[in-house]
Amino acid sequence: MSTAAIHGRADIEPRAATVLTMLLGAGIVLGLTGAQLRADTLAAVGGGLAAAALIVLVTAGWLDGAITIALAVPLPAIYETGTLRIAAAAPITAAVLFAWMLRRGVSDEPFDSGSVPFRGLMTLGAALAVAGVAGTHPVVSARELLNLGLLVALLLFAADVFRGRHDAARTTMRTLVIAAALCGGLAVLEMVGVLPGRFPRYDTAFNRAALGFGQPNGLGLFFALVVPFAVHEWNEATASWARARAALVILLIGAGLLATFSRGAWLSVLGGTAVLIFTGDARFAVRVLLAAVLAAVVADLVTSGALRDTAARTVDDWVIEQRAALVLAGILMFLARPWLGMGPGGFEQNLDRYGAQLPQLWDYLPTPHNAYVQFAAESGVVGLAAFLLLLLVLFRTLARRVRQSRDGDPELRGFRRAVLWSFGVFCCACMVVWPFAHGTGQAVMLILAAGLAGDGEGP
Secondary structure, eight states, X not given: OOHHHHHHHHHHHHHHHHHHHHHHHHHHHHHHHHHHHTOHHHHHHHHHHHHHHHHHHHHTTSSOXXXXXXXXXXOOEEEEOSSOXXXXXXXXXXXXXXXXXXXXXXXXXXXXXXXXXXXXXXXXXXXXXXXXXXXXXXXXXXXXXXXXXHHHHHHHHHHHHHTTOHHHHHHHHHHHHHHHHHHHHHHHHHHHTSSOOSSBOTTSSOBOXXXXXXXXXXXXXXXXXXXXXHHHHHHHOOSHXXXXXXXXXXXXXXXXHHHHTOHHHHXXXXXXXGGGGGGTOHHHHHHHHHHHHHHHHHHHXXXXXXXXXXXXXXXXXXXXXXXXXXXXXXXXXXXXXXXXXXXXXXXXXXXXXXXXXXXXXXXXXXXXXXXXXXXXXXXXXXXXXXXXXXXXXXXXXXXXXXXXXXXXXXXXXXXXXXXXXXXXXHHHHTTTSOTTSTTHHHHHHHHHHXXXXXXXXOO
């Protein structure tokens, strides 16, 4: 190739990237305008233009796909009705995955998803597929399987993208941390009423922050998943200004977590530290718990007893009462069809029938706020066993990688410990929320991919 051709290409690439970025911005504006005005044609044109520009930018390597998905995690829904909610993270993830597949199609390197338990994922996928075919609403099950399949594809491709690129994985996690810190500040504003809130805490001056996640529990889960990486950034900071910045980030995320008033998210952060016992980090876990207790005392004083009020409400809180009733409804569905369940998505579709058997249940929601019960209700013993086995394999793999790095790079070991802690948070949060909704689901998959990606030493 001649020198003139090389210089010509070098001149064209930045111009093309600039044009595509402008088209991406224009498409986003048109799409959001169409969605707000309920103008379907305008929304479709804008969305298609933005998707095309995003695909080309990621395919050409001018835009980092993992960071793009990380930034999309807290974005609000692009379309929402009483029965349908399309989070912005879903179409953005689909576009980035398509771009990654295009790049993979012209790459000579073998696909390598690292230590991702492919057989465990296939087993769970097969169990859910069979449950969907035999379920009560096969069309709904197909939709749910498509959503879960998108998340699994993200896990596999992100692990391949992070292979041998610890810097890329860490940058993506740092992006999640920064996004969570910004959301933390906004969540506090929503809590105190500066931003409009949809979930008031009755008899108090506060709202429960939800932001773009649509529910306080979803926002709380996002904060809880990211806390370990914020702590890791603080541990790795050496300069005084870096320590101060990391402390401010932790403060913002902690304040945002408080603003959700999600007791399940609070307890998941603490309960998730239990997994660190298996890697010889018990002292670190104890320090985390002591710091959490001190932070809780300070937060209670600053908010004039908000934590004490939350603890007092727990005794006779109607929310907990209704969540328990939803769990009972899920158990009734499991007992009715114990082997294959109602099919993915079947809990919501059958809640009217089984909820009617529980006179105390009146707050009908699409999930029982317990992933284990939902797997049992929707996929029976087979699906629940496959899910638990997958969690066990993931735990063993992540814990082993922490132990293997004991005598290596301290930063790498700290990062892997943060991944394991975040996984522990995820397992605990499964007791109180469905973690695979778009947004939080993308955060979970990116975190797992960062911990399971290969070191780049071979296919």
